Amino acid sequence: MKIKRGVKHDFTLIAILLIPIGVAINFVGAQIVNLLKLPVYLDTMGTALTAMIGGPWIGMATGIFSNLVKSLLNPVSLAFTPVQMAVGLTIGLLSMAGMFTKVWKVLVAAVIVSLATTIVASPIQVLMFGGATGNSSDALVATFLASGQQMWTAVFSTKIINELIDKSICLLIAYFIVIKMSPRYLSKLNYGSIFIKKKAS
């Protein structure tokens, strides 16, 4: 039987229930990182997970809800909602193309996702916030600016460096968790079959 995919078919009940879990993982994951005092953010892990097994639309929805919940406490993050949407969408599409079945493919996917995020995030950061984000990466932007670069290139370079590190770790962790999931659960999701085949071989 061929699985139907697309916006109309992706939002099954089990996939809908995946969204709150994804959002919570985004939050709690970032919190664990904080507790362990690691030098990364990793606040898109939940989005990555749900996008991998739930598809691009579920991933995008997770991104939107994450930022909505975040904006309850910090309205500035509302402006960056398109970034999270892009992350969910790109990871979902890459997952459909089978890019999350081997470690080297995951790393290639991380580069693509980082590029997509940078392209979406930089204009928001430059046009709406004058290049600042309010966290430590601003120091790097300032360094690039001081070395004589333009605002756009400075923000773009800072973003791409940050994203490459962040997204490769994030996607690798998500990948290792997904391949541990039981085939029984994965079979219930529209996009889970991609990860089951890998186990059988």
Add this chain to the structure above:
Amino acid sequence: MNKIQQFIVNLYPTTKFLIVLFLALSAFITPGYIWSYLVLPICMFLAYLAGCFKEFSNLAIKALLLIVLFIFLLQAFFYPGQEILWQWGIFSVKQEGIQFALSLTSKIVAVASSLLLFFRITKVKDLVSSLEKLGLSPKVTFIFLSTLQIIPEMQKSTHVIMDAQKTRGVETEGKLMTRVKAFVPILSPLVLGSIASTEERVLTLESRAFSAKGNKTSLYQVNKTKHDLKVRILLLILFILLIVWRVLS
């Protein structure tokens, strides 16, 4: 609760939203940055009347202080301009940069503080219920509400898992590499456990006809008070006055 506090808190969620929308829009309509910055004290005052002054100010400082500061630093030093106010080595603060930073941050402060005020004076439950009445799918509201429930639940289980892994000998403190190694043993049981629980939740929800078609009744209702219409009309008049004033001046 005194009278004013009750009045603000009991307004219908969409009316509250219109109030903050008016505040945010006024920051864009009025020229200059003084009024836009004034939106923050106004929101603080409204928060004080609604009895959540401390909460509001804490969050506002946390959310806005750093970003405003960084914008000022970046723009003051690196915005292209001629009029130099202060110089130190190769770094110089320019008049144009300060001006640009002022107009940019004032808008950000206005929008962010009015949004923050909205979420402080509106219960998410009320907001969601009023959105459902406007025609938002119950699925969306379910996702939103259950997310807010799951986050604290998951935080609790994180600590349980951390303690459990510590007793097994997983180190969570020390050198960077040890802490990195601790990350996956904490995260993976958390994720796999919570994902497994969704299967049970599907059964529970389906047994209550969650995905059945047809109208759904709600146990929780928010109602408009008699003041809502008055407040809305007042806001409309203020808004028209503001636009007229802007066009004429």
